[in-house]
Amino acid sequence: GAGVSQSPRYKVAKRGQDVALRCDPISGHVSLFWYQQALGQGPEFLTYFQNEAQLDKSGLPSDRFFAERPEGSVSTLKIQRTQQEDSAVYLCASSSGLAGGTHTSTDTQYFGPGTRLTVL
């Protein structure tokens, strides 16, 4: 069906507030990725899931960042006690492949439009 969708598209938060960003991947896609894209820079890897399992969270910048995908489809990226440096576009991507080996490395990742987070 449709591509990857993300909501909200825009979020303004006051410093210290918690936010939750949602990603709906392409139906049936096993792998799901979160990236952070600061202004004028390329996306930076945050974390990825194979189904409901979070297999790599090495890119999460601090323990204020938390991601989940409890049923292996929709994913939520939560940021607690937001700081100004968290302002960025958060991109979600999904791919059909399985984690591990070379299969996922060559799979096409389909990106959502992103959520632009502004922390005041």
Next chain:
Amino acid sequence: AQSVTQPDIHITVSEGASLELRCNYSYGATPYLFWYVQSPGQGLQLLLKYFSGDTLVQGIKGFEAEFKRSQSSFNLRKPSVHWSDAAEYFCAVVVSAGKSTFGDGTTLTVKP
């Protein structure tokens, strides 16, 4: 650690002219290389990818890229640019299980 460098922050070309966007990577083994395009307000769209075989790969929208191991490069080319090609272009390398490292992008402006 792997890294990707896109030396040109901004490029301007005339419509109909040829285009080459540069990408250099740093990675010990054979990398998996990708080029994406991002239009304002849109997600990244894959143009093409390389992981083995012929070093000249064809992509969508008339783009192609050539992998040169000796130069650690994966430059993107198009023989004739259209106004609709104006966008930001990102080169990326994947080293493990889909975890991508991106360059900082090149913004393409097309003059009429």
